[in-house]
Amino acid sequence: MQLFIQTVWDGISTGAIIALVAVGLSLVFRISRFINVAHVDFATVAAYVTLLVAGSTAVAFPVAALVGIGAVMALGLLAYLLVYRRLAGERSISLIIASIGVAFFLRYLVTFIWGSNQLAFDLPVLRSIRVAGIRMAPFDIAIIATTLVVFAGLALVLRFGAFGRSLRAVADNPELARVSGVAVDRVVKQMWLIGSAFAAVGGIALAAKTVITPYLGWHLLVPAFAAMILGGIGSVGGTLLGALVIGVVGELAAMYWLPTYRLAATFGVLVLVLMIRPQGLLGKREVAR
Amino acid sequence: MTAYLIAIGSIGLIYALLALGLNLQWGQTGLINFGHVAFFAIGAYTSGLLALAGWPLPVTILVAMIVAGLAAWPLGRLTLTLKSDYLAVTAIGFSEVVRSVLENEAWLSGGPSGLPGIPTLFSGLSGLDRSLATFAVLLAVTVAVFLVLQTLTRSPFGRALRSIRDDEMAATALGKNVVSFKTRSLTLGAAIAGLAGAFYAHYLTFISPEQFTPEVTFNVWIAVIIGGSGSNPGVLLGTLILIIFLEGTRFLGDLGLALDGSQLGALRFMIIGAALVLCMIYRPSGILPPASRR
Numbered sequence: 001m002q003l004f005i006q007t008v009w010d011g012i013s014t015g016a017i018i019a020l021v022a023v024g025l026s027l028v029f030r031i032s033r034f035i036n037v038a039h040v041d042f043a044t045v046a047a048y049v050t051l052l053v054a055g056s057t058a059v060a061f062p063v064a065a066l067v068g069i070g071a072v073m074a075l076g077l078l079a080y081l082l083v084y085r086r087l088a089g090e091r092s093i094s095l096i097i098a099s100i101g102v103a104f105f106l107r108y109l110v111t112f113i114w115g116s117n118q119l120a121f122d123l124p125v126l127r128s129i130r131v132a133g134i135r136m137a138p139f140d141i142a143i144i145a146t147t148l149v150v151f152a153g154l155a156l157v158l159r160f161g162a163f164g165r166s167l168r169a170v171a172d173n174p175e176l177a178r179v180s181g182v183a184v185d186r187v188v189k190q191m192w193l194i195g196s197a198f199a200a201v202g203g204i205a206l207a208a209k210t211v212i213t214p215y216l217g218w219h220l221l222v223p224a225f226a227a228m229i230l231g232g233i234g235s236v237g238g239t240l241l242g243a244l245v246i247g248v249v250g251e252l253a254a255m256y257w258l259p260t261y262r263l264a265a266t267f268g269v270l271v272l273v274l275m276i277r278p279q280g281l282l283g284k285r286e287v288a289r
Numbered sequence: 290m291t292a293y294l295i296a297i298g299s300i301g302l303i304y305a306l307l308a309l310g311l312n313l314q315w316g317q318t319g320l321i322n323f324g325h326v327a328f329f330a331i332g333a334y335t336s337g338l339l340a341l342a343g344w345p346l347p348v349t350i351l352v353a354m355i356v357a358g359l360a361a362w363p364l365g366r367l368t369l370t371l372k373s374d375y376l377a378v379t380a381i382g383f384s385e386v387v388r389s390v391l392e393n394e395a396w397l398s399g400g401p402s403g404l405p406g407i408p409t410l411f412s413g414l415s416g417l418d419r420s421l422a423t424f425a426v427l428l429a430v431t432v433a434v435f436l437v438l439q440t441l442t443r444s445p446f447g448r449a450l451r452s453i454r455d456d457e458m459a460a461t462a463l464g465k466n467v468v469s470f471k472t473r474s475l476t477l478g479a480a481i482a483g484l485a486g487a488f489y490a491h492y493l494t495f496i497s498p499e500q501f502t503p504e505v506t507f508n509v510w511i512a513v514i515i516g517g518s519g520s521n522p523g524v525l526l527g528t529l530i531l532i533i534f535l536e537g538t539r540f541l542g543d544l545g546l547a548l549d550g551s552q553l554g555a556l557r558f559m560i561i562g563a564a565l566v567l568c569m570i571y572r573p574s575g576i577l578p579p580a581s582r583r
Binding site: 037092109226260 | 368385510554555556558564
């Protein structure tokens with residue numbers, strides 16, 4: 001029982017990271033209407049940039065992380081301007097193929113520069129605290145807290161802010177939004193900045209929790225996608241819930257089955273959701289247009 | 290030199306089969322199968338394992354096709370009623386799961402150390418004769434698959450696939466069972482990938498999970514897209530370009546570039562990634578697009 005609760009806790013901290021990546025994927029999907037496969041490689045780039053800044057300068061780690069996040073926001077905007085905007089009129093299948101091209105390019109750019117060996121941030125090891133016999137690393141507590149705060153903020157902004165209103169307008173019907181006076185292009189750019197920032201935070205968190213390899217983000221693709229579908233596209237709360245489920249199921253599979261079957265378990269959840277409730281837990285059924 | 294050329298030619302034909310299979314799915318039907326390597330792997334392991342168990346090779350190759358095709362069927366039923374993007378990521382997940390099963394279930398697949406000693410075609414021959422005979426069979430099979438696909442493309446079935454690719458709602462409105470057509474296209478393309486896998490296993494006589502990474506899938510994708518999605522001759526040209534590129538870059542190291550082996554490999558995939566993006570933007574129909582869009 002102790003082991004089970006410990007595993008669930010570990011799953012929640014993994015799920016918090018998946019949630020960060022998944023919500024960015026979901027936001028970009030809502031506004032640009034395709035699954036940006038390269039989103040998870042943005043996470044990888046953020047980890048490497050942070051490593052570069054933290055390792056080669058005297059700045060504190062949080063500052064390096066901010067540089068990493070900023071760099072990836074710029075990268076996301078650049079990918080939108082150079083690639084995705086040019087394909088904006090095309091069907092989503094053209095965009096998703098371009099995005100796998102971007103993903104490949106970024107992953108192997110990282111491999112080219114840093115090699116494929118495992119690297120890690122030079123972070124102090126903090127003593128875990130014990131709560132009712134459960135080991136809780138301060139880092140895990142921090143990442144769960146951060147995720148909760150960020151998600152609460154995002155939910156508030158999307159529901160009540162002027163930006164959220166514009167965003168929903170553009171997501172529902174770009175043409176109608178345009179004629180209603182919404183600066184569609186600006187909203188889309190802002191969306192890419194925010195979405196990429198989420199990928200970056202998730203990537204840096206995962207890198208700090210585990211190790212950095214060129215495949216860091218790639219391994220998040222299926223869990224993040226599964227979380228997005230499970231929660232329901234467009235539902236911020238649903239994405240968080242979906243990611244926590246995915247995280248916990250993955251850790252339980254790793255503990256009680258085989259560590260390498262974490263992905264298989266995640267994939268199993270995805271298959272179940274697609275079979276039973278493809279619109280997700282909190283999503284609404286979409287009508288083809 | 291002859292041995293080298295035959296080796297390149299054989300691998301090229303195996304890639305050509307993979308590309309022809311993907312072209313049916315993507316080029317003709319518009320299915321984003323990003324997990325093509327899974328069916329290649331399933332074909333290779335099925336035929337390899339059965340041959341090691343003593344089955345005759347023509348039977349194992351046939352069974353490999355069937356098993357690879359059957360493996361695609363549930364994936365199609367699962368995702369093809371949903372948004373077209375869903376297949377893409379689900380197929381990536383499927384191919385990664387297949388690879389991790391091959392790595393972990395050592396009792397079946399030999400695990401990470403792979404499956405050595407797979408029987409070859411023409412075990413009576415040796416050396417150059419054997420590779421030449423194998424190459425001839427592969428060539429014949431590829432030509433046969435090409436001709437079948439050309440016929441299929443011109444048949445009512447092919448027309449239905451293209452109508453679905455171009456306008457799914459119109460095809461539905463005309464009474465086509467879109468999901469059934471898509472599933473059949475996916476299954477048939479996967480069976481061709483399984484055929485490629487079977488030949489790969491018997492040609493190399495050794496297979497291991499690390500030969501079946503997502504990179505294989507995207508090599509095939511770039512061959513299809515550069516050559517001309519939807520055009521079988523275009524796809525063969527695309528495969529030729531891919532093989533020349535992959536083999537040509539192997540010798541880049543000799544040009545005195547200060548790159549080590551892994552950097553060279555990385556550069557190769559950076560180019561493939563960039564080429565995918567550039568193709569989608571500037572030449573989505575490839576070098577040899579289908580003669581007519583109808």
